[in-house]
Amino acid sequence: MNDDQDRRPQADAAEPARDDACENPAFGHAADSEGGVTLSYAQYEELKALAGERDEYLRRLQRAVADYQNLQKRVERFQDAARQVALRALADDFLPVADSLGRALEAAANSEGGAGMIEGLRLVEHEFYRALAGVGIRPIEAVGQPFNPDYHEAVLQMPVKGVPTHTVVQELKKGFLLGETLVRPAQVIVAAAPADETIDSPDADA
Structure with a gap:
């Protein structure tokens, strides 16, 4: 009986002291089971x-x-x-x-x-x-081109044999572009339909 009592304190003394930090995170950080850090x-x-x-x-x-x-x-x-x-x-x-x-x-x-x-x-x-x-700044193509009201200003229309209608046949004053912006239109003469040509209109068959 005395021997058991003598051994018990030794066994208790052999147990490692617990760190309160491991029980309560508020006391700082301690290593977890995987070696990481637990923050407070x-x-x-x-x-x-x-x-x-x-x-x-x-x-x-x-x-x-x-x-x-x-x-x-x-x-x-x-x-x-x-x-x-x-x-x-x-x-x-x-x-x-x-x-x-x-x-x-x-x-x-x-x-x-x-x-x-x-x-x-x-x-x-x-x-x-x-x-x-x-x-x-570059000049606008005019002669021989189809009339384009965005770039050409028709000063005169006249029938020209062998030239398609609405084609620029003469340039009176050059037009110019600044990049893609019109500076001034080209003043031109445009081919018109010959006088002997008849153009059908929507009312012709009425």
Whole structure:
């Protein structure tokens, strides 16, 4: 009996002391059975708050990036619009020069001994149109093209043998585009139906 009593305290002493931290998470963190870390409630709440702050900063950053991109697009649109206005003013100033060159070429072609002058004028005209093309201004195709009210202004209609109706047969004044924007329409003469042709109308059979 005394021997059992003597051994019991030793057995009790052999049991490892329990750490209150393992029983109650509020006392800190302790290793779990898989070697991970168990956080206290206070630590969990702190991490949760930090995660919320992180998400808020991320949302602010994303909004700032979106605002910057929108601002950049607005600036680019403004720059493009300002450039178009400047080029339109340039076109308005220089298109009369193109008209003068055209008239000079026509006059030289109708004059005697104007071959040398024509060659020189054509060189000037070529360089002039190349300079306009460099800033996006180009002449509108007219002669031989179907009449297009978006780009052509019909000054006169006349029947022309062998030419389809509504075809541009002569250009009186060149038209120009700035990119895809009309600067001025080409003034043209358009082929009309011959007078002896009859065009059926919806009322003809009534």
